[in-house]
Amino acid sequence: MRRRNESAGSEPTAAPASGTETGAETAAAPGRTQRGIQSVEVGGRLLRALADARAPLAPSDLAASGEIPSSQAHAYLVSLTRLGLIKRDALSGRYEPGPLALRLGLLHLAQQPALREAVPRAAALAQALNCSVALCIAGPQGPTIVRYEHASLPLHVNLHVGTVMSLPATSTGRVFCAFLAPEALRAMWATQTAQPVWRGMPHAAHNAQATPTVPAAPDAAFAATLESIRARGYERGIDAPSPGVSSVCVPVLGARRELSLTLTAIGASGALDVRPNGAVVRALCDAAAEIAAAAFPSTST
Incomplete structure (x- = not known):
């Protein structure tokens, strides 16, 4: 059995975004596929939605932009926050890029x-x-x-x-x-x-x-x-x-x-x-x- 390690104790599921691969497989080469982790790709949709917004987003808006039900997005937001990829403003409750996201961006810029x-x-x-x-x-x-x-x-x-x-x-x-x-x-x-x-x-x-x-x-x-x-x-x-x-x-x-x-x-x-x-x-x-x-x-x- 696959071990689950999501912050809420179970792995949330979400319908794949339109135009994306279903499941966790992406094309690697003609005639071949590589298996990935669907939950990571779903979390990536939230990160991409935040980047596209160019502004802090409320949890419901972030979930909607990432095409994930709010009830399922919460666990992803908790994990992404723990990793430092996003952070939540204590006053507004909105999410914005976190310190790890900044470090990764600076690493890219350093090149x-x-x-x-x-x-x-x-x-x-x-x-x-x-x-x-x-x-x-x-x-x-x-x-x-x-x-x-x-x-x-x-x-x-x-x-x-x-x-x-x-x-x-x-x-x-x-x-x-x-x-x-x-x-x-x-x-x-x-x-x-x-x-x-x-x-x-x-x-x-x-x-x-x-x-x-x-x-x-x-x-x-x-x-x-x-x-x-x-x-x-x-x-x-x-x-x-x-x-x-x-x-x-x-x-x-x-x-x-x-x-x-x-x-x-x-x-x-x-x-x-x-x-x-x-x-x-x-x-x-x-x-x-x-x-x-x-x-x-x-x-x-």
């Missing part, structure tokens, strides 16, 4: 050439410039920190790996707006318009009232700002969005001039050199050029 080249340079920049340095990539909800090198002196901002940056309110977000492909930017903008995101204020992630939603669409003045960013190749944030904290952000562009990631230096206003030709701007631009040349050799030719 990307640009990020692999950027990580040691970010650490060196933080030490040389005496400031924090964040590496951000395009996430479903916006520019997302995937590496954060802390400054020697603490900053009064709640930044960490996984933080999503506001598109219009942060220097990092504006660089993404200036260099990201239009279709990807539209998706991010729509996501941030629909729900509040971090704007750089202490503990804002836990206070929706402190985090107003972004405008429905960029205006002409914002478009002009983006043109200026493209022309100079970097963006600054001075005492904004957090008073007393400033930043400088530069893009790392790929072989086809597509945005790969950003380098952002963050420090106390007055201590961080944000002059257009200052040490921080020069160091970040040089580092971005080195990362691009190493990760995308064709960019140096």
